[in-house]
Amino acid sequence: MNRIISFFKGKGFYLALSLCILAAAGSSFWAIRNVMQKLGEGGTSQVEQGGTQQWDIPGAQVEEKVNDVPKPSARPSQGSQSQSGAGAQQGQAGGSGEPADAAVPSFVKPVAGQIVQGFSGEELVYNATLGDWRTHNGVDMSCAADAAVKSAVAGKVVNMYEDGLWGQVVEVDAGETVWRYTGLDKTTLKVNTGDELEAGQMIGKIGETMAETGAETHLHLEVLKGGNYVDPEHYFQ
Template sequence: MGIRPLCQYYWRGDNCMEGSNKNTFAHWKETARRFLREKGLYVAALAGLAAAGGGLWLANAPAKEQTPAPTPTPAQVSLSQDQRLEEAKTSPTPAAPNPSPSPLPAEETPAPAATPVPKPKKEKASAPVKGTLQWPFAMDELVYSETLGQWMTHSGIDIAAPKGTAVYAVWGGRVDRVYTDDALGVMVELDHGDGRISVYGNLDPDLPVEEGQRLQAGDLVGAVGDTAVAECGAAAHLHYELYVDGKAVDPLEYVLLIEE
């Protein structure tokens, strides 16, 4: 049997190796194609069986057992409790806070007692005539009149003084009225302009003043007379009344008697 050269189809000197390689690759490619065409069904079946078997093995493989946590024994529990009790005994107890002493309230110094302010003494003016008290002021009680022989009120004071004794203005003011009263005789009413009004009675008819005249304290008003019919049984005197804000008051609270 004769020997065929390797490059039987492409024997062209230096190109022999190149033609041989190409022919060999084409041959194996055709051989593989023909194998897959004839045997491909079997290869696919074998691959499917292998995949199914692997899945079945994974499904039936026993799960990895997990080791349960160890349950502590009663002795271990008791030991743990004893340890905690021992730790609690040996743990230092926090010291109770020492409260700061509260400051004592400052002692209140008692306020000095208020010194009562003395009321200013009411300066009394001089009585309109010098003499002694003959009949007192009596509006809250009755006094007996010897002239009339009866008990009655008395709205002023009677100052005993001889007939003709000069009578002076206690305070300055305006002569408001000059008239004759049926019981008290010749009267002069002097308005002082501050709510006070002085009334002089049982005067001598010969008067040195007239209505509307202004007088100063100490000016002459008149003289003691005997014109008071209701008091004619008594010794010579000046009848003097004082009104404050329209109300009769005791003249001795405002004037000072001066005896001869």
């Protein structure tokens, strides 16, 4: 009897621990069983051939409402209309990037004839009257002996003088360019320094250009831009 009591005294702690573990295991088993029973009431499980357990989900859809959602407009935005319109106008204008109604500077032929000698730039050409080679800084336009000389563009008369080689000269400032009319008849001049001229307004009549008397009657016309000679024909239309 004493041996039995001694045994339980030595092993009593472990025995009590074992009983606690068994009790906890039993409680867990019953808790899991209750949960499984409740789940079984909400939906039936199906076991497929692969052994995977699936639960049936109720077919009722949950209604979700979203407020203040903007509705799409059937009309295009003003920005898209402006861009489209601008693209169409640019296409009609030839894609130049300038307004279709941009003003084009008016130009009038100063005399009715054709160009008989052009602008040479830096190239030397032979001058039959002077017998030498030099640049031709303008264009020569043929005309009748008493032809009226008109202002090719609108501008202001800024200078009038006589030159030993080019005869009576009238210079008209057109803004970016200065137009120089030479070989005029001084007695026929219709303008004075400071006059504002319109394109096509008469300056005077043709006279004589001493540097080019070997050629037929003509107007020697020069154009300067920034103080440099440029080809007058560039501005002809």
